[in-house]
Amino acid sequence: MPAIVVVIAVMAMFALGYRYYSRYLADRVYGLDPAYVTPAHRFADGVDFVPTNKHVLFGHHFTSIAGAAPIVGPAIAVFWGWGPALAWVVFGTIFAAGVHDFGALAVSVRHRARNIGTLAADVISKRARTLFLLIIFFLLTLVNAVFAVVIGNLLVAYPGAVIPIFVEIPLAIAIGQYIYRTRSAALVPSLIGVAALYFLIWVGNLYPIEITGLADTLGFERTRDLWVIILFVYAFIASRLPVWLLLQPRDYINSHQLFIAIAVIFAGVLVGMDRIVAPMFNDVPAGSPSIFPFLFITVACGAISGFHSLVASGTTSKQLDKETDARYVGYAGAIGEGSLALGSIIAVTAGVAATRAEWEGLYASYAEASGGATRNFVNGIASFATNLGIEFQLATVFAAVVVISFAATTMDTGVRLQRYIVQEIAELVGWRRLSRHLTLAGLLAIAAPLTLALLPGGGDAGYTFGVLWRLFGTTNQLTAGLALAVIAVWVLRRRRNPVAVIVPLVFLLVMTTWALIVQLREFVAADEWVLAPLDAIIFVLALWLIVEAVLALRRASGQSVEPDADAGPGPDSSGAGATGPEPVDKSQQAVGAESAAGAGATDDRR
Amino acid sequence: MARHRVLLIRPWDATGAGSGCCTGAAGICVEGRHEDPALARQRADQRPLGEVYQVVRAGLPAEIAVEIVDPRNTLFLLPAIVRDGRRHRRPWRALLRDLVRGTGYAAIIVDGRVVSESRLPPAEQALHIVRRALDSSAALSRRNSHRSGR
Numbered sequence: 001m002p003a004i005v006v007v008i009a010v011m012a013m014f015a016l017g018y019r020y021y022s023r024y025l026a027d028r029v030y031g032l033d034p035a036y037v038t039p040a041h042r043f044a045d046g047v048d049f050v051p052t053n054k055h056v057l058f059g060h061h062f063t064s065i066a067g068a069a070p071i072v073g074p075a076i077a078v079f080w081g082w083g084p085a086l087a088w089v090v091f092g093t094i095f096a097a098g099v100h101d102f103g104a105l106a107v108s109v110r111h112r113a114r115n116i117g118t119l120a121a122d123v124i125s126k127r128a129r130t131l132f133l134l135i136i137f138f139l140l141t142l143v144n145a146v147f148a149v150v151i152g153n154l155l156v157a158y159p160g161a162v163i164p165i166f167v168e169i170p171l172a173i174a175i176g177q178y179i180y181r182t183r184s185a186a187l188v189p190s191l192i193g194v195a196a197l198y199f200l201i202w203v204g205n206l207y208p209i210e211i212t213g214l215a216d217t218l219g220f221e222r223t224r225d226l227w228v229i230i231l232f233v234y235a236f237i238a239s240r241l242p243v244w245l246l247l248q249p250r251d252y253i254n255s256h257q258l259f260i261a262i263a264v265i266f267a268g269v270l271v272g273m274d275r276i277v278a279p280m281f282n283d284v285p286a287g288s289p290s291i292f293p294f295l296f297i298t299v300a301c302g303a304i305s306g307f308h309s310l311v312a313s314g315t316t317s318k319q320l321d322k323e324t325d326a327r328y329v330g331y332a333g334a335i336g337e338g339s340l341a342l343g344s345i346i347a348v349t350a351g352v353a354a355t356r357a358e359w360e361g362l363y364a365s366y367a368e369a370s371g372g373a374t375r376n377f378v379n380g381i382a383s384f385a386t387n388l389g390i391e392f393q394l395a396t397v398f399a400a401v402v403v404i405s406f407a408a409t410t411m412d413t414g415v416r417l418q419r420y421i422v423q424e425i426a427e428l429v430g431w432r433r434l435s436r437h438l439t440l441a442g443l444l445a446i447a448a449p450l451t452l453a454l455l456p457g458g459g460d461a462g463y464t465f466g467v468l469w470r471l472f473g474t475t476n477q478l479t480a481g482l483a484l485a486v487i488a489v490w491v492l493r494r495r496r497n498p499v500a501v502i503v504p505l506v507f508l509l510v511m512t513t514w515a516l517i518v519q520l521r522e523f524v525a526a527d528e529w530v531l532a533p534l535d536a537i538i539f540v541l542a543l544w545l546i547v548e549a550v551l552a553l554r555r556a557s558g559q560s561v562e563p564d565a566d567a568g569p570g571p572d573s574s575g576a577g578a579t580g581p582e583p584v585d586k587s588q589q590a591v592g593a594e595s596a597a598g599a600g601a602t603d604d605r606r
Numbered sequence: 607m608a609r610h611r612v613l614l615i616r617p618w619d620a621t622g623a624g625s626g627c628c629t630g631a632a633g634i635c636v637e638g639r640h641e642d643p644a645l646a647r648q649r650a651d652q653r654p655l656g657e658v659y660q661v662v663r664a665g666l667p668a669e670i671a672v673e674i675v676d677p678r679n680t681l682f683l684l685p686a687i688v689r690d691g692r693r694h695r696r697p698w699r700a701l702l703r704d705l706v707r708g709t710g711y712a713a714i715i716v717d718g719r720v721v722s723e724s725r726l727p728p729a730e731q732a733l734h735i736v737r738r739a740l741d742s743s744a745a746l747s748r749r750n751s752h753r754s755g756r
Contacts, residue, residue: 044663046656046674047649053673059682179618183711183724186618186677187684190709242647244619252678259680 001276003269003350010090010342014335017094022331025099026324029491029500030106036323039113048318049113054325057316061333063255064311065101068406070302070337072150073473074344075377076466077298079369080291082349083280088295089345092303093338096504100480102330103487103501104309108317109326110490116313116483123486124552131544133425135478138538139306140418142472144449147407147414148231149465150374152224152453157375158400159208160393164200165404168250169234171196176249190252194260197253197401205397221456228453231411232446239416239442247412254405261381261402265343268384269350278349278359288366289470293511293518297473302341304504306479308334313483347380348373370466374403418445455530467531470519471538474512478542481508485549492556505549513542610743611671611690612736613683613715614659615708617726620651621676654726655712661729662736670740677709684708691718694743717743 026032040051052060077085104116111119117136120128155162175193179186215226238246268274284291301307312330320326353359362376363369378399385395419442426435434440455464484505491498516539523532655674663672675683687708691701694717701718708715710723714732716739727735 044660046659047652050656050659050674053671053682055686056673056675056679056682059679060676062681063678176618179711183618185707185710185713185723187680187709188706242619244621248618248621248678255678255680 003274003276003346006086006276007266007269007342007346010086011339013090014093014338017098018331018335021094022098022102022327025102025331025500026327029099029496029498030103030326031494031496032106032324032326034322034324036109038109038320038323039317040319040321043112043318048315050319051321052319053321054328057319057321057325057329058332060319061311061316061329062336063251063258064315065305065308065333065337066258066340067301067410068147068150068403069300069305069307069410069476070340071344071377071403071406072146072373072469073299074302074341075348075373076370076469077295078278078345078348079282079288079363079366080284080295081281082276082278082345084291084295085299086342086345088299088303089338089341092296092299093334093341095500096304096480096508097308097334097338098331099500099504100304100306100484100487101308101312101334102326103491104312104483105317105320105326105330106323107487107490108313109320109323113317113320114313116309116486119313119486120482123489124548128482128548130428131541131548132482133421133428135306135475135482135541135545136310137418137421137425138534138541139472139475139479140414140421140445141448141452142468142475144232144235144411144414144418144446145452146465146468146472147411148228148235148449148453149224149468151231151404151407151411152227153371153465154374154378154400154404155227156210156212156223158378158397159210160201160205160397161400161404162209163204163207164197164397164401165408167200168197168253168401168405169246171200172250172253173246175253176245179249180244186252190249190256193249193253194256197257198398201397201401202394205394225454228450231408232415232450232453235411235415236442236446238412239419239445240438247409250405250409254409257402257405261399262340262343264385264388265347265381268381268387269346272384272387274346274350274384274387276346276350277353277356278363279356282363285365289518293514294470296508296511297470297477297515299341300473300476300480302337302344304477304480304508305337306476306481306483308337309480309483344377347384348376349380351380351383352376366466370469378403414449415442415445418449421445451530452534467519470515471531471535474515474542475538477508477512478538478545481505481512481542481545481549484508485545485552488549489552489556492553493559502553509542509546509549513539513546516542609669609671609693610717610740611673611686612662612666612740613686613708613713614655614662614672614674615683615710615713615715616655616674616676617651617712618677620655621678658726658729658732662733665733666736666740687715687718689718690715694718694746716740719743 038051040049043049044051074085074089077088107119107123108114108116111122114122117129117132120132155165171193175189178184178189210223211226212223215223218226220226241247296303316329320329349359353362362372378396381399381402382392382395385398386392390398419438422441422444423435426432426441434444452468455468484501488498488501488505491501516535520532520535520539522528523535659672659674666672675686677683684705687705688701691704696704696718704715704718704720707713707720707723710720712723712726713720714722714735716736719739721739722732722735726732
């Protein structure tokens, strides 16, 4: 089948999802009110709380959620065939990710724009805040581990990417310094940065750098492990630097790269009229992970990702001008992420191989599919780039640099955030010295992911990476589950039909716990005594989440309509005061509790 | 009458950092007890623009849009400058110049025209600059609509 047909069909489904389903969510489930005074207006400070045009906010939101994860997951998941992978991306985006991202934004806006962790404590229970921190701890551990492995694998497979990737660091710093010191416009220097990066890609292609000899001399079994150590040393240092010095200029260069890569994918498909050579349903070898539940764990970002609730509730909700804008920013943002996943599927089913037999060679086993996922994506993009007249070898380095740049930026921030979570957990358990020691907390933040990334097994990629990726997907889905539980309780308390939220919530919890049980048995059978306890801990967190969600939903179903906790005097208050409840619609007025609680309050409607 | 829009570009050192969903999660650091020092400084650097925003917003009629935009928000910023400029009949050559300068350090853009850059003026001065630019933009629009009406 021509890839372009699939692209058009999926885009049409996304458009229908946005047109009809997101409207249903806005009107019937979340009950958005254009007259509601959002926290951006109520607490306007020009810093965190700024009423922002929805198109501006969409740009901020989308660049914050788009990254390497929606590329890797689908590139593995086509192992079960492009049909199931694409179906999960499409239906996941429309019925799960859209509900989740949009809902997280809506619920946060009604609760003084607080993040989903704080909301979990408010809406579900005080324990849920601890649960949130623990889930995020494991999520970040796995994110840092898998991206270190992804980058390590790519640097081994594409030694031409070493020069551009490592020279990009001083290049970004130089651009950042230039803009900062001369206070000049950022566009031209960053475009020069992109051009310099592409020149370096050409140089790197001419002078590939392999460190196999060095790794052998130092006694590393796999060359990748040496890269992993270098990457964590780098991430530790980078996470201590000011944000504007490295992270921001590199982000800026990356954002240009993202647009160029997306343009290359879709223009290449259009020009080359590539056909999908992968089977719609792949007859996987015996002993492979089964499609249920593992497809839904393998593709997290791109179908539904818990991280998006952190972005939606952390920063985006503070800037929402009108409550009704949540539909456009949240739901369309999820569709944008789904489109990236679509690009990845097209690259690894139409671009990477010319024939079915060639494709089946690349996806002969789950280990090969997972270990080779990013390589397949890179080669697929390179193939599309050749349709546009770019030499294949050069194009592979270009695509590898795109993926590595995104993964490296994610690692920079992941380590930074992990340090923060370590400090928060240390504070929670009373380890004051650790909670105030940045370096020690930073070292602990990289210890766990470094250990996981160096786990032996499966050659250069294979088993270990596939398993780590599934654990990452599982934890990401648990985060999404926590957010959906918060949203469902909130919807139920407002006497609205929560089925649209509860269905993806139950589906995710079933798939994640099922996957954790299957994996636990596998790890114990294989004597994997690092992964087995990790899986067991995440399983306990999943059970904890289920218990909390059920209890909170039962409580909510037995309650009369409650005012939202968005009524406090300011964003940093404890929320004890009641100066402005959310507006009540007719159905709520019939119950009356919400308006009663707001007696004497200021009017939140415009 | 053509709509008016004021864009306040965040200074480079105060912009948000984010590509990759993990990066966007940096917002959770703000509500805990251990905000990352680098992120805390970044937020502190955002305050002067916040003051300018509040004064400019309060000093203009509600129908004039005032937006704070990160220079890295290319997806919105560049098309917005072109759209606003064309709506107010800016010549293409001037528009191209504004397009390049639009991502300038703490730039202030009124109807697609860069009216201040390189440093953030004090809030009252910023409001004065914006008002003057809006007046000239409205006059230009009136003149052009008269011409096209003839």
